[in-house]
Amino acid sequence: MxxxxxxxxxxxxxxxxxxxxxxxxxxxxxxxxxxxxxxxxxxxxxxxxxxxxxxxxxxxxxxxxxxxxxxxxxxxxxxxxxxxxxxxxxxxxxxxxxxxxxxxxxxxxxxxxxxxxxxxxxxxxxxTFEERLQLNYDKGERYFEDKAVPDATIDDIDMDFVKEYTDKINYGKSPLEYLKENRGFIKEKGGEIQISSAAILLFGKNPQNFFPRARIRFIRYEGTEEKFGTEMNVIKDVIFEGTLLNMINEAIAYLDTQVKEKTYLGSDGTFVTDEEYPKFVRQELIVNAVTHRAYSITGTDIQIKMFDDHIIVESPGKLPGLVRADNIRFTHFSRNPKIAEFLKNYKFVKEFGEGVNRMCNELEQVGLKDPVYHTNAFMLQAVIYNSSAEKVGYLSGKLAAESEKLAIESEKLSFQNIKLAIDSQAYNEPTKKNILKIYEEIETNQIFGAPEIERVLKCSTSTAKNVMKKLREIGVVEEIKGKGKGKYTFISEFNYTKNVN
Structure with missing residues (x-):
């Protein structure tokens, strides 16, 4: 640099x-x-x-x-x-x-x-407190899947399914012993049995009794975009519930029925059938959504949105931990390690962290673009395009560029406005220079008062208080409550004509 x-x-x-x-x-x-x-x-x-x-x-x-x-x-x-x-x-x-x-x-x-x-x-x-808690979950310092489910009892667990799973992994003890002794699915605290969220989601008789939106919803749209109101273009709307394994199996099987195929004569003289999206890619999108969903976000479900030229899989929660859109191909971080290990034993997760890279490789082999990842509010969107898609990520790239341009122009306009506001006042030149220097030195979101002004200007206390007074007079600052008397921040995107006089 x-x-x-x-x-x-x-x-x-x-x-x-x-x-x-x-x-x-x-x-x-x-x-x-x-x-x-x-x-x-x-x-x-x-x-x-x-x-x-x-x-x-x-x-x-x-x-x-x-x-x-x-x-x-x-x-x-x-x-x-x-x-x-x-x-x-x-x-x-x-x-x-x-x-x-x-x-x-x-x-x-x-x-x-x-x-x-x-x-x-x-x-x-x-x-906020809730955002901080979610960050803890995302970083792996605390896992929501370990949280006890209120009112859940051992009767809410399907022990026959637990037995099927323990047989699969060659566990020699009873299903109840497995739940108590491995991975902390069930704990005893104060003489009471606590059932974890992971236990309900993986082995529950009816997980939706406790997590109503822990489900997968498939929506098929006509055309290439989602429309609303009188133009609503939904063709199919199917919901999958039950345990996580059941939802994954049913969603994958149903999506298979919706994928188009084309058959043609190959170079060797035999007929070849290609699907518009590779099967592993379709499967991996669903598995990733279920594995890495933020189950602490309870107000929405996983959604598979299928359009004529692309599929969007939306999962509650941002990219977990250290995973980012630019390193997701080779970086692994599990928000729900118990769920990830469970699905690995069912061969849905081959090796931790290899799924996205294999998706990219399979898409490249058939001439399709890599998956595109977006964060929309609290939802992670994974998008794959078929061969009829014109431009991958064009709209999101255009919006990002426009947003950055607007931010730069807004900052320039704000600086021009503060100069206009200062020049409009009958202040002497040293005072004007001091006000402008404070605006240049102190960040928009920085909390400051006369002591900070005194430190920046290396001036007397009375001069700092006078500058603070002038800043209030021209309306370029707003008072911050709860941080002590006389604390302010600069108004973001200050507008001279709106804030002065």
């Missing part, structure tokens, strides 16, 4: 710029956010809005404080790699910019205030 790349790069899911004047507690936020998400790089010594090079060589005390952040302000400690890039700063001096390289972590990290952040686009998003 070079200083030119740092300056030209837009802030995104894996990259951020920070001023050398950022406080240690504020730097902890993006460090934690990157570690909890996909990892990333933080360039320190460049202002994020104007990309003005400050450097780090002449700020030894501040630099030392920031280097301690991964240890002193992150819990647990975040592993960070350090790189110094040579540059010429704004004053024409030989200098360096510090780059912190942060790997995606298998743990969930918090800052000193015990707040958990996750990198989402170019922002570090504070996680």
């Amino acid at each position: 070079t200083i030119e790349e740092i300056l030209s790069k837009e802030e995104n899911q894996t990259f951020d710029r920070k001023s050398i004047n950022i406080s240690p507690k504020d730097l902890a936020i993006p460090i934690v956010a990157f570690a909890n998400a996909d990892g990333g790089d933080i360039a320190i010594g460049i202002t994020d809005r104007t990309r003005r090079i400050e450097g780090i060589d002449f700020e030894t005390k501040k630099l030392n404080e920031l280097l301690r952040v991964p240890f002193d302000f992150c819990n647990p400690t975040v592993k960070v790699g350090i790189e110094k890039l040579p540059c010429v700063d704004e004053k024409g001096r030989e200098n360096h910019v510090l780059v912190m390289h942060i790997d995606a972590s298998p743990q969930v990290h918090a800052n000193q205030a015990d707040d958990v952040f996750l990198r989402v686009g170019d922002k570090s998003k504070l996680q």
Whole structure:
């Protein structure tokens, strides 16, 4: 990475710029956010809005404080790699910019205030309690499949099926002993028997009594897109329930009946029959959806949506753990290891982590594109296209490019608006420069007050309070409740004509 790349790069899911004047507690936020998400790089010594090079060589005390952040302000400690890039700063001096390289972590990290952040686009998003809990599940520190199911009893378990399974894996003891002694399917606590979610989903007599939406829904549409209202184009709508194994078997068998075939005379003079999607690929999409679904999300089911030119399989939950769209072919992380092991014993999972790579290979062999993965709200979408599809991923790529362009333009417009707002006031030039410097140095989502202004400007307390007052007067900040008196953040996408006068 070079200083030119740092300056030209837009802030995104894996990259951020920070001023050398950022406080240690504020730097902890993006460090934690990157570690909890996909990892990333933080360039320190460049202002994020104007990309003005400050450097780090002449700020030894501040630099030392920031280097301690991964240890002193992150819990647990975040592993960070350090790189110094040579540059010429704004004053024409030989200098360096510090780059912190942060790997995606298998743990969930918090800052000193015990707040958990996750990198989402170019922002570090504070996680709610529910989001934090889901992140724990995704990271594998806690598994929802181990959670006890309220009101479930041993009578809700199909012991005949457990016996069939223990025979299959050559387990010599009784079915009940298997459930108690292996994988923690059943536990005794306080004299009471607790039945785990995995036990109900895998061996339950009727899992939908406890997880009504733990099912697979197949929807066949006419055409190439989903329509609603008077134009609704649903041809078939079938729901599969029961244990996970039963649902997988029935869904795979039904999908087989919906796939088109074409027969032609091969080069050797014999007739050849090809299906529009390879059988392994169809099967693997369903198995992956069931294996890696976030069963803690109970409000929806797995959906197989079949169109004329593609199939979408939607599964509740984002990509688990360290798996990302760009590494999914060779990276494995199981959100539900008990379910994954069970299906492996039924030969649905060959070797952990090989499924996506084999899907890609089989699609490539018949001239089809690799699967495309999208995250839509809390749903993971896996898409495969047949030979009639015109452009794979065109729409999502176009939308992503437009979204990035709008974000850049919005940031430029916001900066122009703040300058207009400052110029419209009867402030002296030093005050205007101070206000603009604060806007350049402090992040949009950073919480600050007069003490932070005093540190950035290296000014007196009275000057810092005066600048804070002016920021409130022109309406570019909004007060933050619950963080102490006099704490503010800059208004995102500030609009001069809307916010002034």
